[in-house]
Amino acid sequence: MARFVLWGTYCEDALVKRAPYRDEHLARLKDLKAQGTLVTLGPTEGSTHIFGIFEADNIAFVRKLVEDDIYWKQGIWTALEVYQWVQAF
Numbered sequence: 001m002a003r004f005v006l007w008g009t010y011c012e013d014a015l016v017k018r019a020p021y022r023d024e025h026l027a028r029l030k031d032l033k034a035q036g037t038l039v040t041l042g043p044t045e046g047s048t049h050i051f052g053i054f055e056a057d058n059i060a061f062v063r064k065l066v067e068d069d070i071y072w073k074q075g076i077w078t079a080l081e082v083y084q085w086v087q088a089f
Contacts, residue, residue, distance in 0.1 A: 003087055004062045006041070006052035008080035014047045021070045028069065037065070050077055059084055 011017060018025070032038035032054075041052035054062045062082050071077045 001055045001057065003039070003085045004054045004056060004059055005083050005085045006050065006054065006062070006066060006080060007083075008050040008066075009078050010043065010047050010050060011076055011078050014043075014076055017074075018071060018076045021074055021076065024070050032065065050080075053085070 029038060029041060037054055037056060039053040039055060041050070043050055052066075054065065056062050056065075059082055066072060066077075066080050066082065069077070072080065
């Protein structure tokens with residue numbers, strides 16, 4: 001398994017706009033964590049950016065996971081980049 005990092009941005013007023021979708025989003029993240037795919041994910045202070053670490057076989061799988069998230073589909077996340085990560089320590 002490889003590790004991948006997610007870096008992205010939130011829309012303006014993300015804390016307000018995400019409210020109707022938050023329960024669905026968090027339930028999905030909980031499932032991904034239980035499956036061992038999601039290592040960690042969360043916003044930067046002020047909820048301007050998103051950061052996450054995933055374990056998967058390939059980058060396409062991680063991109064699909066991210067693009068299937070309700071926050072991406074509803075425009076809460078406005079830009080997303082996924083990179084394979086080489087953990088040095």
